[in-house]
Each structure stands twice: as C-alpha cells, then as structure tokens.
Amino acid sequence: MPLTKPLSENYDVIIIGGAIMGASTAWFLTEQPDFDGRVLVVDRDMSYENTSTMHANSCMRQQFSTELNVRISQFAADFVKNLRNYMGGDSRVPDLSIQSFGYMYLADTQAFADVLRACQTVQHRAGAATQLMSAEEIKAAYPFYNVDDILLGSINHVDEGYWDAIAVFDWWRRSARERGVEFIENEAVAMTKTAAGDRVQSVTLASGDVVSCGQVVNASGPRATRTSQMAGIVLPVEPRKRYSWVFSAQTPLDRPLPLTIDPSGVHVRENGGGTYQAGAHSDVDPAVDYDDFTMDHAIWQDHVWPVLATRIPQFEAIKVQTEWAGHYAMNTFDHNAIMGAHTEVENFFFLNGFSGHGLQQSPAMGRGTAELLVHGAYQTLDMSEFNYDRIPAGRKIVETAVI
Ligand SMILES: Cc1cc2nc3c(=O)[nH]c(=O)nc-3n(C[C@H](O)[C@H](O)[C@H](O)COP(=O)(O)OP(=O)(O)OC[C@H]3O[C@@H](n4cnc5c(N)ncnc54)[C@H](O)[C@@H]3O)c2cc1C
Numbered sequence: 001m002p003l004t005k006p007l008s009e010n011y012d013v014i015i016i017g018g019a020i021m022g023a024s025t026a027w028f029l030t031e032q033p034d035f036d037g038r039v040l041v042v043d044r045d046m047s048y049e050n051t052s053t054m055h056a057n058s059c060m061r062q063q064f065s066t067e068l069n070v071r072i073s074q075f076a077a078d079f080v081k082n083l084r085n086y087m088g089g090d091s092r093v094p095d096l097s098i099q100s101f102g103y104m105y106l107a108d109t110q111a112f113a114d115v116l117r118a119c120q121t122v123q124h125r126a127g128a129a130t131q132l133m134s135a136e137e138i139k140a141a142y143p144f145y146n147v148d149d150i151l152l153g154s155i156n157h158v159d160e161g162y163w164d165a166i167a168v169f170d171w172w173r174r175s176a177r178e179r180g181v182e183f184i185e186n187e188a189v190a191m192t193k194t195a196a197g198d199r200v201q202s203v204t205l206a207s208g209d210v211v212s213c214g215q216v217v218n219a220s221g222p223r224a225t226r227t228s229q230m231a232g233i234v235l236p237v238e239p240r241k242r243y244s245w246v247f248s249a250q251t252p253l254d255r256p257l258p259l260t261i262d263p264s265g266v267h268v269r270e271n272g273g274g275t276y277q278a279g280a281h282s283d284v285d286p287a288v289d290y291d292d293f294t295m296d297h298a299i300w301q302d303h304v305w306p307v308l309a310t311r312i313p314q315f316e317a318i319k320v321q322t323e324w325a326g327h328y329a330m331n332t333f334d335h336n337a338i339m340g341a342h343t344e345v346e347n348f349f350f351l352n353g354f355s356g357h358g359l360q361q362s363p364a365m366g367r368g369t370a371e372l373l374v375h376g377a378y379q380t381l382d383m384s385e386f387n388y389d390r391i392p393a394g395r396k397i398v399e400t401a402v403i
Contacts, residue, residue, distance in 0.1 A: 002046040002185040006205070010212040012037025013373055014203050016188045016227050017219035018046065019053040020169045020359060021351045024366025025217055025373075027172040030179040032374045039180075040211060042203070044187035050293060052221050052358065055326025057244065057279060058165045059259055059269065060360035061103045062128035062156050065119045065400040068385055069336075069357075070126035072364040075381065077159035079363040083168060093171055099162040101270050102155040104138075104258035105401075106147075106311075112263065113152040115400055120154060129158040144253050144312050145260075155258055162269070165359040172366075191216070191230040199347045200231050215347045215373055222327040223290055224352040231345050235338070236391065237353045238287035239327040243299055245278045246271055250317035257312075266307040267403055275321065279403075280304045293325045328356045334396035337361060340372060340387040349373065350388050356403055 013029060015022045018041040026041050048054050060077065064070050077098060079086055084093040107113040116132065123130040132154055135147040147153075177183055187206040194201055202212045220227040222239035229235075252274035259269035268278040282299060300320065308315040331338060331353025338353040351369055354361060364381055371379045378384065385397055 002183070004185050004207060006040055006184055006186075006209055006211050007182060008038060008040075008211070010038070011040040012214040013039045013217065014211060014213040014215075015039065015041045015217040015219050016203070017221055017223075018043035018173070018183055019048055019051040019219070019221060020165065020172075020362045021221070021354075021365060022217070022219035023169055023172040023176065024362040025219060025351065025369045026176040026181045028366040028370035029373065030176055030181060032370055035374045037214065039176075039182065041176075041181060041183045042186050042188055042205065043183070044185070044206075046183070046185040050291070052327055052329060052354075053165070053169060055242075055244070055324060056165065056359050057259075057269070057277060058359060059103070059162050060098065061160045061259075062123060062126075062158065063103055063105065063119060063130055063154060063160070063401055065115075065122060066336075066397060067122055067126045068383065069399060070123055070128050071381055072361050072383075074127065074159070075364045075367075076360045076362070080163050080168065083171065087171060087175060090175070094167060096164055096167060098159050099256075099270070100157050100159060101161040101256040102157045102258040103160055104142075104260045105154040106150050106261065106263055107152045107154075108149045108263040110151065116152055116154040119401060123156070128156055130154055130156040142255070142258070144314055146311055146313060149263075161259065165362075168362075188227060188230065193231065193345065197232070198344060200345060213347070215349060217349045217351055217369060217373070219351045222329040224329055224350075228348075228350075231342070231348050233342055233345060233348065235350070235352060236333040237329050237331055237338070239290055240281065240285055240330040241288045241292070241325050242279060242281050242328055242356070243295065243323070243325050245300060245304065245320050245323045246275055247278065247318045247320045248275045249315060250319075251314050253312070253314060260311070261403055262307055262311050264303075264307045266304050268308055268312075276315075276318075278304055278308060288327070290327075293327075295323055295325050329354055329358070331355050333391055335399045336397050337365065337383075337386045338388055338391070339365065339369065339383055340389075343389050343392060355399070
C-alpha cells in the first residue's frame with residue numbers, strides 16, 4: 001500500500017503529479033550536487049492507470065518543426081540508450097534501446113509537402129537524419145503502401161521509434177525514492193498564497209494535511225488547469241481524448257511498419273509479432289471530462305479501419321485485440337510545452353501542455369525543471385522559449401508536427 005500521509009509539514013519542493021514528468025523532475029533534483037532539500041511528490045492515484053503516461057504509444061521522433069523540440073528528443077535518445085550510465089552504473093538498471101522503424105509522414109497535398117520540406121531543413125540544422133522520399137521511393141522501400149495519392153514522404157531512421165518509457169518511469173521513481181524523495185498517494189485540493197499573492201505558501205491535501213512549500217511544481221497532466229486554478233492561475237491546457245487499438249493482421253507485413261502518419265490523421269505502427277498499434281481521434285475534438293475514458297467504437301469501424309485498409313491493402317483482414325481511450329494534455333495556445341515559473345506567483349512552476357509528445361520530452365523537461373528549481377536558470381539545454389510568460393504576451397511557438 002502506498003503512503004498517504006506526508007512525513008513532514010514542510011518541503012523545499014512539492015511536485016503535484018507523480019507520473020512521468022513528476023518522477024523525472026524528482027529524480028533530476030536528486031542529481032543536482034548543490035541540492036539536498038526535502039522533496040514531496042503527491043499523486044492522487046499511484047496505480048497511474050488513467051494517466052497519459054500509461055495510455056501512450058511510447059515512441060520518440062526527431063521530426064519536429066522547431067529546433068528546440070529536436071534537441072529535446074536527441075537528449076531523450078541519449079538518455080534512453082545510456083540509462084544505466086545516467087543512473088550511476090547501477091547494475092539493476094536494464095539496457096534499453098530504441099526500435100528505430102522511423103515515423104513516416106505522408107503528404108497528399110502540395111501545401112503539406114512544403115511543410116515537410118521546411119521541417120526537414122530545421123531538423124537537418126539540428127543534426128537529425130530526416131530523408132524526404134518520392135512516392136516511387138516509398139513504394140520501393142515499403143511495397144505494402146498504397147501511394148496513389150501521395151506526393152511526398154518524410155522519414156528518419158535514427159533514434160526514431162518505440163522505446164520502453166515505462167521502464168524509465170519505474171527507474172526514476174525507484175531511484176528517487178531510494179535517494180530520499182517522498183512519494184505519497186493523496187490529492188492536492190487547495191493552496192494558500194502570501195498576502196502579496198506572489199508566492200504559494202502551502203498545499204492542502206484531500207486528507208486535510210497542510211504542507212508548506214519552498215517551491216511547487218504543477219506536473220498534473222490533463223488536470224494541470226485545475227492545479228493552476230488552486231494558485232489563481234489560468235492555464236490553456238485541456239484533456240482531449242485519443243483512441244488506441246492494437247490489432248493483428250491475417251497476413252502480417254514482410255518488414256517493420258514505420259509509425260505511419262496518414263494524411264487523414266490516423267496513425268499506425270509496428271507492434272511486434274504480427275500486431276500493429278493504431279491511433280486516432282474524432283473529427284470534432286472537444287475538451288472532455290477528466291474521468292471520461294469511454295471508447296467510441298464507430299470511429300474504428302467507420303473511419304480508422306477503412307483508412308488503414310486503403311493505405312495498406314493487406315490490412316483489409318485485421319482483428320482488434322485491445323483498445324483504450326486516453327487523454328492528451330492539450331496546450332490550446334500553441335501545442336508546445338509550458339515551463340518555468342509563473343510571471344507573478346514566482347515559486348509556482350509549470351510542466352504542462354505536452355500535447356501528445358511528453359514521454360520523449362520527459363528527460364529534458366525533468367532535468368531542465370530541476371535546474372530551474374535549484375539554480376534559477378537552465379544549466380544545460382536552454383528551454384526558456386517555453387516559459388509561461390509567452391502566453392500572457394501572446395507569443396506562440398507553433399509546433400506543426402503534432403500527431
Ligand atoms: C494515446 C496517447 C499516445 C501518446 N503517445 C506518445 C508517444 O508516442 N510519445 C510521447 O512522447 N508522448 C506520447 N503521449 C503523450 C504522453 O503520454 C504525455 O505527454 C506524458 O505522459 C505526460 O506525462 P505527465 O506526467 O505530464 O501527465 P500524466 O501521465 O497524465 O500524469 C499526471 C499525474 O498527475 C496526477 N494528478 C493530477 N492532478 C493531481 C492533484 N490535484 N493531486 C495529485 N495528483 C494529481 C495524476 O494522478 C497523474 O498521475 C501520448 C499520450 C496519449 C494519450
């Protein structure tokens with residue numbers, strides 16, 4: 001049974017949300033040589049069963065439209081491939097790798113082909129190995145695709161594909177706990193601020209416990225807006241439903257299927273053993289209730305399956321094995337991470353709005369947030385572009401490569 005009561009009444013850092021972002025931040029705090037403060041991680045459900053983290057596709061890519069997002073994924077790749085070294089050489093830590101089947105973006109319009117070309121320039125500048133492919137080249141490399149309507153494809157086979165995010169998540173929690181971070185199952189329900197309103201003083205938990213804090217981190221995923229509201233802060237993040245299906249094919253493909261992003265928005269990837277994983281969302285994409293994980297079976301039948309069978313005719317005969325609905329924490333302002341301290345409530349830090357690419361960003365985000373908490377500035381990769389202050393200033397960093 002997880003602990004529910006905090007052992008102390010005050011902490012240097014309280015992290016609200018202990019899934020991948022909260023766990024990463026906690027662990028990177030323990031890596032900071034100049035920090036020996038008390039850290040409390042509070043999570044309302046330590047089974048994590050309804051988190052974005054547990055509902056994800058678990059892939060990483062270098063194909064982003066901003067250089068910073070490419071660099072963030074490069075650190076993720078390095079971290080995953082060298083997990084044991086990063087964890088101090090601990091022999092219990094597994095060797096992880098990335099199954100680099102690549103992401104295949106398919107363009108069926110000149111406008112989208114131009115976007116892919118512009119993205120490739122950005123990605124090359126940052127050192128990514130993205131290749132553009134004509135329809136004929138795609139067909140030669142992957143004969144199973146129907147490319148009749150395709151003008152251009154974009155793929156990268158270096159550090160792009162599936163990785164075991166849950167193994168990294170587990171090791172961050174385990175190691176952070178061994179190094180003295182406290183993880184409790186409880187819910188943050190309210191905060192008090194100083195009379196001037198410039199600092200959070202304490203966090204009230206559902207159990208009635210009140211814990212005072214030096215700094216507080218909002219790592220609450222799709223519930224981030226609720227956590228911000230406790231400090232009187234408005235945040236443009238909302239839960240958006242994303243459906244996933246794992247299916248088997250009667251005639252499996254003869255080579256690994258890249259994570260293919262069809263122009264319709266449906267995506268599908270290799271899942272091993274003759275199975276594949278597809279994802280999609282409804283045409284109308286409203287904010288949903290925090291606890292709404294119901295499936296919409298019509299989406300598979302009327303939309304996803306027909307799209308798959310058209311793009312890959314071998315997928316005419318397939319059988320769904322499992323399916324689930326999860327939530328993106330969608331940043332409705334510009335689909336990018338929101339980080340750093342609030343402009344007025346100076347000890348309130350954001351780690352929010354990952355809009356479907358947070359797993360791969362978790363190593364860089366946790367490291368960067370730990371640096372901000374301890375040093376007040378980034379020490380490695382400068383991620384100040386993602387500061388919260390861009391929102392009141394109306395300064396968007398639009399990420400066009402959102403899946
Ligand atoms: C279908 C799907 C596919 C995805 N695929 C990928 C992918 O391939 N690659 C990728 O990089 N990303 C992917 N993502 C995105 C990724 O899963 C998320 O960006 C990432 O998991 C965000 O982690 P988090 O810790 O911020 O949020 P979450 O995992 O949602 O965790 C938030 C935590 O906060 C806790 N919490 C909330 N409010 C409170 C409170 N008041 N008190 C205490 N605890 C609280 C919750 O219980 C939860 O444990 C996908 C997401 C989905 C839904």
